[in-house]
Amino acid sequence: MESLEALVAHIQGLSGSPEEVAHLHSLLKQADGDSLRAHAAALVPFLAYLSPETHSLGYLYLLEACATSGSNLSEFGGGDFLVTIAGFLTACSADQIRLAPDKFLNVCRVLKDQVMQLNMPIRGIAPLRAAVRKIQSSPEQLTPVHADYLLLCLLAKQYMAGLSILEDDIFEVDQPKDLFLYCYYGGMIYIGLKKFPKALELLHNAVTAPMSMLNAIAVEAYKKYVLVSLIVNGQVPSFPKYTSVSAQRSMKNHAQIYVELSTSYSNGRYTDLETFVQANSATFQSDNNLGLVKQVLSSMYKRNIQRLTQTYLTLSLEDIARSVQLETPRDAEMHVLRMIEDGEIHATINQKDGMVSFHEDPEQYKSVEMVEHIDSSIQRLTALSKKLASIDENMSCDPAYLMKTGRDRGRFDGRFDYDDYDSVPHKFF
Amino acid sequence: MSAPSDAAAAVDTPAPTTAAASSSGGFTFKLHPLVIVNVSDHHTRVKAQAACSGDSSSSSSGAGAGQPPRVFGCVIGVQRGRTVEIFNSFELVLDPVSGTLDRAFLEKKQELYKKVFPDFYVLGWYSTGSDVHDTDMQIHKALMDVNESPVYLLLNPTINLSQKDLPVTIYESELHVIDGSPQLIFVRSNYTIETVEAERISVDHVAHLKPSDGGSAATQLAAHLTGIHSAIKMLNSRVRVIHQYLVAMQKGDIPMDNSLLRQVSSLVRRLPAMESQKFQDDFLMEYNDTLLMTYLAMFTNCSSTMNELVEKINTSYERPTTRRGGRGAFM
Numbered sequence: 001m002e003s004l005e006a007l008v009a010h011i012q013g014l015s016g017s018p019e020e021v022a023h024l025h026s027l028l029k030q031a032d033g034d035s036l037r038a039h040a041a042a043l044v045p046f047l048a049y050l051s052p053e054t055h056s057l058g059y060l061y062l063l064e065a066c067a068t069s070g071s072n073l074s075e076f077g078g079g080d081f082l083v084t085i086a087g088f089l090t091a092c093s094a095d096q097i098r099l100a101p102d103k104f105l106n107v108c109r110v111l112k113d114q115v116m117q118l119n120m121p122i123r124g125i126a127p128l129r130a131a132v133r134k135i136q137s138s139p140e141q142l143t144p145v146h147a148d149y150l151l152l153c154l155l156a157k158q159y160m161a162g163l164s165i166l167e168d169d170i171f172e173v174d175q176p177k178d179l180f181l182y183c184y185y186g187g188m189i190y191i192g193l194k195k196f197p198k199a200l201e202l203l204h205n206a207v208t209a210p211m212s213m214l215n216a217i218a219v220e221a222y223k224k225y226v227l228v229s230l231i232v233n234g235q236v237p238s239f240p241k242y243t244s245v246s247a248q249r250s251m252k253n254h255a256q257i258y259v260e261l262s263t264s265y266s267n268g269r270y271t272d273l274e275t276f277v278q279a280n281s282a283t284f285q286s287d288n289n290l291g292l293v294k295q296v297l298s299s300m301y302k303r304n305i306q307r308l309t310q311t312y313l314t315l316s317l318e319d320i321a322r323s324v325q326l327e328t329p330r331d332a333e334m335h336v337l338r339m340i341e342d343g344e345i346h347a348t349i350n351q352k353d354g355m356v357s358f359h360e361d362p363e364q365y366k367s368v369e370m371v372e373h374i375d376s377s378i379q380r381l382t383a384l385s386k387k388l389a390s391i392d393e394n395m396s397c398d399p400a401y402l403m404k405t406g407r408d409r410g411r412f413d414g415r416f417d418y419d420d421y422d423s424v425p426h427k428f429f
Numbered sequence: 430m431s432a433p434s435d436a437a438a439a440v441d442t443p444a445p446t447t448a449a450a451s452s453s454g455g456f457t458f459k460l461h462p463l464v465i466v467n468v469s470d471h472h473t474r475v476k477a478q479a480a481c482s483g484d485s486s487s488s489s490s491g492a493g494a495g496q497p498p499r500v501f502g503c504v505i506g507v508q509r510g511r512t513v514e515i516f517n518s519f520e521l522v523l524d525p526v527s528g529t530l531d532r533a534f535l536e537k538k539q540e541l542y543k544k545v546f547p548d549f550y551v552l553g554w555y556s557t558g559s560d561v562h563d564t565d566m567q568i569h570k571a572l573m574d575v576n577e578s579p580v581y582l583l584l585n586p587t588i589n590l591s592q593k594d595l596p597v598t599i600y601e602s603e604l605h606v607i608d609g610s611p612q613l614i615f616v617r618s619n620y621t622i623e624t625v626e627a628e629r630i631s632v633d634h635v636a637h638l639k640p641s642d643g644g645s646a647a648t649q650l651a652a653h654l655t656g657i658h659s660a661i662k663m664l665n666s667r668v669r670v671i672h673q674y675l676v677a678m679q680k681g682d683i684p685m686d687n688s689l690l691r692q693v694s695s696l697v698r699r700l701p702a703m704e705s706q707k708f709q710d711d712f713l714m715e716y717n718d719t720l721l722m723t724y725l726a727m728f729t730n731c732s733s734t735m736n737e738l739v740e741k742i743n744t745s746y747e748r749p750t751t752r753r754g755g756r757g758a759f760m
Contacts, residue, residue: 210742210746241739241743242739242742242743244747245747364710364714365713365714365717365718365721366709366710366711366713366714366717367713368713370713370717371713371716371717371720374717374720374721374724375720377724378720378723378724378727381724381727381728381731382727384731385727385730385731385734388731388734388735388738389734391738392734392737392738392741395738395741395742395745396741398741398745400745400746401741401744401745404744404745405744
């Protein structure tokens with residue numbers, strides 16, 4: 001085991017070109033281990049000799065040894081050490097740290113734990129955001145850092161910060177737990193931002209993700225999923241066929257109250273829903289869902305007013321108030337006005353005689369913006385379709401799949417399946 | 430007959446028999462598309478048959494192993510005054526050893542055609558290749574006893590994508606004085622394509638190669654859209670050519686041509702053909718409708734791929750909830 005000074009000298013010397021870095025990496029791996037951690041206390045001053053950008057790999061090894069040494073970080077001058085880690089995460093070079101990803105993840109986790117211990121989640125947001133971008137090999141990859149980052153954003157109530165990470169679509173996942181946490185936290189952030197359709201998407205992913213056994217994250221996600229889908233759609237859809245079998249069987253049992261809430265919602269009577277919510281408010285509170293349940297309650301009005309648009313062309317404000325179970329026509333007017341502003345219904349209020357006339361969607365589809373909008377959607381869909389086709393091909397070559405189908409086919413003694421051959425070509429482009 | 434032709438051959442071979450000069454004879458040639466279709470068909474058939482059976486044969490046949498063999502035949506038609514109209518053609522057998530046509534066969538064919546088309550005479554002969562061969566003059570002279578001045582129709586079977594004209598050239602023979610001695614050389618002639626309505630329809634049909642049973646709606650739609658697509662592509666490439674030309678003129682690479690500029694300007698001024706708000710609205714609405722339909726089609730395509738993918742994943746990795754037979758996994 002070389003002395004620390006020699007190691008630091010190596011790091012400083014060998015951080016130039018990629019070949020040198022590879023050589024350095026092997027040296028560091030040799031030097032790594034408990035022996036390095038034992039000298040943890042001595043390492044900190046050495047960090048000052050190294051710069052995070054050029055010597056990222058060496059810096060990472062030393063930093064990780066300090067961080068995971070098990071001793072209390074306040075020995076290192078607690079807050080300063082945090083600053084050191086934060087500085088490293090923002091400044092390090094992505095190529096070098098990708099050579100030692102697990103060490104990098106350890107460092108990030110230590111940062112997150114430390115920040116939560118100090119009860120200052122906001123300090124961890126900027127460094128972790130930089131860390132996410134650096135360790136991702138492509139913007140479509142999910143890393144464990146995503147989940148930690150979203151958790152910090154939630155705790156610090158900085159929802160907009162989480163938005164930039166959430167906007168990327170995820171196509172590659174390594175650890176299932178990462179996916180569940182990411183979808184759950186991401187859903188909560190969108191709920192915080194009141195973007196319910198996107199929240200619904202993420203929570204749906206969490207609920208329908210493949211799982212061999214039901215896990216707690218999915219159950220919590222399901223509870224929120226029921227509530228959000230009531231707000232957005234007014235009903236809870238049944239499980240699609242790509243949901244895992246274990247989820248289909250036992251999910252509803254763990255979220256019984258929510259299922260009852262949804263049935264009561266579908267009856268359409270505000271007062272019944274209100275009494276139900278009052279009765280079970282303790283349960284909702286313990287799940288931290290009471291705020292969301294209150295939003296479900298207020299969305300009930302919107303749902304009923306929307307139902308009215310399908311029956312009536314014009315309606316007076318008193319009638320609206322009566323059928324939706326609001327107290328006064330003023331309340332009805334407020335609700336309708338807000339809905340018109342949000343674009344949820346198309347109507348005009350005639351203030352003189354208190355009549356509301358409902359209209360059709362005024363979109364004529366004759367503008368150039370609509371052309372661009374549809375065109376961009378088509379482009380996105382083409383890209384997605386290509387990806388999907390390639391995944392489908394990969395799946396067809398998957399040995400598990402071939403084994404299952406081959407075994408069933410064997411019973412027919414290799415008889416050709418004529419249904420597989422079509423006369424009309426499927427691809428026109 | 431043989432001695433003069435030997436002498437002519439001895440004189441002919443060093444001197445080039447091809448000529449870039451155009452004919453001064455004043456004949457007007459009219460070519461019917463049936464002839465072109467016939468010649469190309471003949472060539473394709475022979476090439477395909479040679480490819481099938483010629484893998485083991487020696488390279489003595491025709492013009493080397495790399496090139497397709499040349500085909501020969503006669504063209505027949507009507508000559509009225511200075512107008513020569515070529516209606517039809519038939520194949521001939523060329524003796525590869527002696528390089529002469531089979532006269533008996535030619536005469537028999539001529540008789541048969543005379544019975545059906547009494548007006549048609551043998552006007553000349555055709556062959557394939559990229560340029561006139563030295564031996565062609567011999568054949569040409571041999572035919573001179575049937576027709577005093579036969580025509581020679583040459584089809585170039587190599588596909589040249591940049592060429593926009595038909596790869597068919599018509600040569601006449603003229604007596605020119607070269608190096609002091611009179612010789613027969615081939616000179617190019619211009620020709621026009623002449624069609625009767627029936628010919629136009631049949632050539633159109635052959636060119637588009639529609640499926641014989643009319644196809645299902647899907648293939649018909651695809652064929653129709655392919656036609657429109659190629660038309661638009663051609664329009665686009667033409668416009669691009671004009672654009673590049675104008676850019677080059679602006680940069681100064683090409684000298685300014687005012688008459689061309691006037692033409693382009695008049696073309697540009699003719700567009701847009703329609704300019705009114707109502708037109709814009711209707712146009713955009715229809716455009717959006719088509720886009721939405723495409724979107725819907727893509728959606729359906731995507732959903733079906735997704736569905737298959739989910740089925741596959743379910744069969745591979747999930748325990749089935751009900752016992753399904755082997756067919757259950759497929760559609």
